[in-house]
Amino acid sequence: MTRITHRGECRCLEPWTGSSVLLGNTPQSVALERHVADFLDMPEALLFPTGWAAGYGVIKGLVRPADHVVMDGLSHSCLQEGAQAATHNVHRFHHNALAECRALLEEIRAHDAHHGIMVVTESLFSMNSDSPNIVALRALCHELDATLVVDVAHDLGNLGADGKGVIGDQGMLGHADLVMGSFSKTFCSNGGFVACHTRALKEYLRFYSPPCIFSNALSPSQAATVLKAFEIIESAEGRRLREQLLGNILELRRQLEEAGFEVYGEPSAIVCVKIGSEALARLVSRHVQDAGRLANLVEYPAVAKGQARFRLQVMANHTHGNIRDAVAALKAANAAGRSAFDRLGAAWLQPPEPTARWH
Incomplete structure (x- = not known):
């Protein structure tokens, strides 16, 4: 991958320092857009400088102030921020609550038959490692004249027999209205994308999505790296790596x-371990680091208060010995952290010493 990155940079002699509107497109980026679209069975795709920019930009670029956004309450920050920036009409339903989503759509349509509604979800929610019923959501959107956006950042390339993630496993390739994702998870590079059904919509986003028009485009080396990652994903080696990954998960x-x-959700490359209290989680995290292990601590505001957790990221080349050692380290750190938490908790609950009173 390092060699491909360097080669992609050296082969590009034309200038590329600008947005995709102004000199930013290169042969590598044009090829990558085509590859993303074909991989997702969508007619068109547009690149963004980051995955965050793609999530923010697809909503901010398409939703007008009088339109509505109906979104899963656990949608990623980029999607939440994009919705807030686009319209005051933001409606959230509880996580994966399809009936609640329907009720919101029906209520909106009862009072507003004309303005657009964008429904936003993710194929794999990274903090909970679970997925919505995308088939049912698409049918609901079709019934009530809404546009479905699916964020595939966390599973594309690493889940499913062919690497096409949950959206592929549910038979929904080419059926969502808009698909956005990130290259920073599986594809070894910065960058993101939005896939859509028409060239007109792609070009509209290119000019009216702020992160696309006001940010530098992907460099040739980044685009070449992602293309190489796709080559591996679609090969026999990629299938073998995904099988190894699932075994390790x-x-x-x-x-x-x-x-x-307690482990959240369904098997995916993100294994979230429940801790609970933020104070306890921080104490456990300190002991994890002392043991020479890396476990990402996630707490409020990334998750709800009192629901802190460790987010473990699994790789195909981890060995069973690596896994055994990591679990042992986390178990020991958890015991040490809880012991410290109990001692500190007793001290916190102790009434303060009486102080002298002035007369």
């Missing part, structure tokens, strides 16, 4: 549960 989840931990 299942093994890690099994060992964590046997060690007494």
